Amino acid sequence: MKKKTVLSVVVFIDALGWEVLRDRPFMEKELPYRRKLKSVFGYSSACIPSILTGLMPREHKHWSFFYYSPKTSPFGPLRWLGLLPASIVNRGRVRNAISQLVKKFYKYSGYFQLYNIPFKFIHLFDYCEKSDLFVPGGMNRGKNIFDHLQAASVKYHVSNWRNSEESNLAAARDDIEKGQITFAFLYMASMDALLHNVGKESSQVTDKLKWYEEKLRTLMSVANEKYDEVRLFVCSDHGMATVYKNLNLMGEVEALGLVFGKDYVATYDSTMGRFWFHNAQAKQKIVDFLTSFKGGKILSNEELKRVGCDFEESQYGELIYLMDPGVMIVPSHMGEQPITGMHGYHPDDADSDAVLLSNVEPPASPECITDIFRLIRSETGA
Template sequence: MKILGIFIDALNPGFINETDTPFLYRLSNRGENIVSLESVLGFSTTIGATIFTGTYPDRHGIWIEYYYNPNYSPYSKIPLIKLSKPIDYIPIQIIRSGINFLLSKYVYPYYAKKLGYSELAPYNIPYKIITYFDVVTFKHYTEPKAFPVPSLVDVLIENGVSFYYSTHISEATLKNALSSDVSIFYFSKADLVGHIFGVGSKQHRNTLREIDRKVEHLVNTYRRKFGNNFEVLVFSDHGMANVNKKISTISWVKDKELGKKYLIAIESTMMRFWYFDERYKEKIREKLNSLGYGHLLSTKEKKQLRIHFSDNKYGEDIFLVDQGYVLYPSFKSWSIPKAMHGYHPALKEQQAVLISPTISGITEASVVDIMPTILKLLDLEIPKTVEGQPLVG
């Protein structure tokens, strides 16, 4: 059995309709076979790991790229870090970001390769605290042995099933895909355009139409080659919602106590904290609880979201903003997005999607169900570590 997987970044069930995605709409039996998938809290790094292992972050161990590890930080081994500290004091944010962008693109890839990391870009992390952080040293989720638990790729290799992955369509990639047992094409443009122009914008809708045509081309190519003797699964990692208000984080970044009494890591939709002073911890918690645009995640909620780590390496406290707000500047953004993901995964706009003519009668599932569904279609044994359930058979 041939499997054609099509992974579309930032595709929400609400984006599928007869106007913007006519082929996907027909493929889903005019919307009848659309499965809304609850994603996980986080960004591409953790969701990709979750999809390809069928396990949640607290099981596969990957959450946010940067985590607290002062005993070993790769940045402490880079001489340029000390020389870069004056960048923190440049008063204009766009200039600071511009310098960091150039360093991230042209200088730090050398150090990443030298130190054995997939990436070491400093982005907008203040240089006065960067040596407190380590970076998740993970392989790409399509590489073997990328995680401490078996991945889809590991199971396929173990069973002698050929696998192919591509981010674009060409004569060469189609040839490789058609000759492989399982092929996955990944399209990221909807995520990028959504961030820049917003959900529902002319540019976003045009991008959805462009991707829809690519999906149609892939499926029709498989139909010409294999008839009906293949399975197609179109899936995504998360949805996206428009940003209505920017929250400045400059006061946090410029705080004189940062790096002395506490640490902070700022993502677009959350702030993570570590503390060196118990009294200051209470002061920060009081401040966070007084803000009207988010809330501190309790231990119970972190466990429910499957992002609770007993060593607190990803943060002792996590402040999650409400949907529609965005934190700027964040450690990994160069500009203010017009739409974001990474809000609470239970929200409708944050849901991912799964479409397959084979799957019917199911309207809700989880991103952890994608991997076991593929394995079930191939009649392969599902690893005991997998927490998702196959949606077929």
């Protein structure tokens, strides 16, 4: 008798939050098992490594892109760009072009973007995602699911995250039609960009869900023709909060009269300020200021430990100031302009919650996005 053929498909939709799906129909019939998953504190640069390794950021060492490390910073040669007028070098297109050149020069295979980090201080920072996360050996520390799949000789398909959703769908379909693989990881990134731009309340989000539904139905029917059983899982990394207030935290800290690079160093993500101190007075001044600043809170060491973000040698900041959900730092080192939706708030906030939807009951009871790693291992035997 011919052996039953089984294909497991994990479709990752960036920012498909539990709250984004609330009151919106999305493949209810095809995916009756629907779970809310706790996200991991940080941006996709932290969440995706956690999904791919089952580890917390403290363990895989991926978190926000930039961290203070003048000794290892590869960006010294870019410092002179700080002498050029900001109106030229800070234009989005120019920054993009420079990012691409740096990426090529250093042969980075990961997602690389200089964002809005000031060139004047760029030699003080290093970057955490130099390697492609979606290949064996892609982690700063630990093994990812692709290491395990390779070791177990599982024949699998994985999207090229650099390509469009259409192109990723077509590539997955091609491999499924050949019938050789037993596992496919489909990567879809556009939902995140859309939610940032229009916010989770927009009807454009509903339309985009319809689009995914249509595409995934087609993909499933192709898979069902080729395989006896197709096990489909749709998952995400985090949700999206609607921004209601922008605060110039960076400007206020700079107004304290301390010298950046001499007294302290800071980097400002969209939802957190991260600080390193060079003397006790500067630390006291910044702590006093942040304690009275309304719009967020200093995260204690216990809190950072609880959320898996207590890094060795305070790699990502000696002090982390996290904004309240819906409050955004503008301008920041991530961007100069306000935006409708943002994530990277506390993982306990409802808008941070991710999802796992499936057509079969997930093997163990998944609670956190790190459980997606264990799910894939159990699906593939890797």
